[in-house]
Every structure is written in C-alpha cells, then in structure tokens.
Amino acid sequence: MLGAAGTVLAAPAFAQADWPNRAIRLVVPFAPGGSSDVLARLIQPGLGAALGQSVVVENRSGAGSMLGTEYVARSPSDGYTLLLADLPYAIVPALQARMPYDVEKDLVPVVMVGVAPLLIFGHPSLPARNAAEFAALARAQPGHYTYGSGGVGAASHMMGELFQAATGTQLTHVPYRGGGPAIQDLAAGNLNTVFVTVASAAPQLSSGQITGLGVMAAERMPSHPDIPTFREQGIDLIAEHWWGLLAPARTPEAIIQKIAAAMPGVLAATGMAQRLDALAVIPRSDGPEAFGQRIRQDLARYGEIARTRGITAQ
Incomplete structure (x- = not known):
C-alpha cells in the first residue's frame, strides 16, 4: 500500500522533471498582426530552443482579450498552455461588472517580455x-x-x-x-x-x-x-505598455522558474535587440515576483482611474 502511494506521489514530480515533452501553446488574446502577436512570434523560436520543444503561437481574440485569457485560465496547470498578456490584462477588470476569470487567482505571472x-x-x-x-x-x-x-x-x-x-x-x-x-x-x-x-x-x-x-x-x-x-x-505622469507570460494557477513552481530563467537568453539572442528596437520595445525579463507586483500596481491604478472618472465597458 505504501509502495503504491509512493508511486502516485512521485508521478507529479516525475512529470515536472520531464517537462516539456511535447509542444507548448502560447496563446495571444488578440488577432494576428498586432503588437502582442508580433512579439509572440519574435520570441517563439528562441523560447522553443531554450526549452527543448516547439512553441506554437495560437491567436484567440475576442471580448477585448477576455476570450483568450479565459481559455488559458481554464487550461490544465501543466505548463503546456501559456498566455502572452499585455497592459489591458490589468485594465479590463476595472471596466467589467462581471469577469469570467479572476486575474489575481486564476493565472500566475511567469516572466515579462518587454515594455514600451x-x-x-x-x-x-x-x-x-x-x-x-x-x-x-x-x-x-x-x-x-x-x-x-x-x-x-x-x-x-x-x-x-x-x-x-x-x-x-x-x-x-x-x-x-x-x-x-x-x-x-x-x-x-x-x-x-x-x-x-x-x-x-x-x-x-x-x-x-x-x-x-x-x-x-x-x-x-x-x-x-x-x-x-x-x-x-512639469507633468507628473509615467506610464508604460508591457507584455509578459502568464500561466494557469497552480502551475508547478519548477516549471514557472524554468520558463522565467529562459527568457533573458531569448531576449539577448543575436538580432533580437534590433527587432525589438524597431517596435520601440525595451526587453525586460523580470521574474514572477516583480512581474506580479507590476500587475497588482496597474490593477490598482486603472481601477482607481475607472472609478473616479466613471468609465465602464459599453
């Protein structure tokens, strides 16, 4: 009985150690051609090479990015489905009376890609x-x-x-x-x-x-x-657009850290600086903690501006 239990308990750890052993989906919650889609396809080959598996970009647009975001939030927490989110991730909740997912509970920050x-x-x-x-x-x-x-x-x-x-x-x-x-x-x-x-x-x-x-x-x-x-x-105002990877909640920490550790090398690859500069995007590979702090700050910032100025989705 103990041996059987030990086998069951070891299975998740083995799965993490073996990750990834198949293709990873990178979901872009916008239509092809936009900045998020362009960035996803820029990092796609380098991220795949760093992780040892192919990365497939999948566009799931609709409902102001909520459709694709909800899809990732409801996906298995196994590291095989990631979201390339951007600033609207922190804006949308301020405008919606009801959300199909919880931005602070259903997804977790993995690593930033860049800011503009x-x-x-x-x-x-x-x-x-x-x-x-x-x-x-x-x-x-x-x-x-x-x-x-x-x-x-x-x-x-x-x-x-x-x-x-x-x-x-x-x-x-x-x-x-x-x-x-x-x-x-x-x-x-x-x-x-x-x-x-x-x-x-x-x-x-x-x-x-x-x-x-x-x-x-x-x-x-x-x-x-x-x-x-x-x-x-004389105007005290700083604001940046940002992009970063998120994963479904309860994705194993070891997987999150492996993806985060790969991003600096992806962004430093030959020719990447010139491609990002053409988009006026500054590479930024802040890890889960710093990325999470940025999201929380922007959730508070845009929530406040939406309340004080009476902005709601129409």
Missing part, C-alpha cells in the same frame, strides 16, 4: 509644440480638443484619462474600433491627439503626418531623443 513607453501624438496643425502647451490649450477650452483611442477601455483610452487627471484638462474622447483607425484619422487631421506607443504610429511619425508631443517615461527614448518626457514639461 506611451506617448501623446498630435496633428501638425495643433498650435502646441509639446504636451505642456497642449494642456494649457485644453484648460483654456474644456471639451474643445479631441483624443482618439482604440475603443472604450483600450490602453489608448486610459492614457487619455490619466493625462486629463494629471493636467486638470477636459478632452473629448473619440473611440474607434482599434488603434490603427485612430492614428489614421489623426494623420488626416480629424483628431487633435492620440495616446499610443511608437510602434502603433511609426509610419505616420516618420512621414511627418503626426508629431510627438511627449513621452510618459522617466527618460527620453534613444530612438526619438527630440521628444521630451512629461516630467521635463
């Missing part, structure tokens, strides 16, 4: 050279100036709300079905501003169709040193 500073972009016709001048204009004419976003609750929407709270301004929010159309309308002169990453606006920025008014980072971006930080302009 968020910026405010303006149309060249805007009579402001930077974010501080734009804030002064907006304070003088409440509700007159617009900002576009990828939809209610999108990161670009919440950045606009953070900006208004930090500057005492009142802007008119114009939601779109995705960040791409918002940037296109900004370039066409149908909007005054948009809050997104450089990766989302690179073609329009390089062509001069839009201008960078400020970056929500502690330091200027090496790729765009001419764009001043918000703090340089």
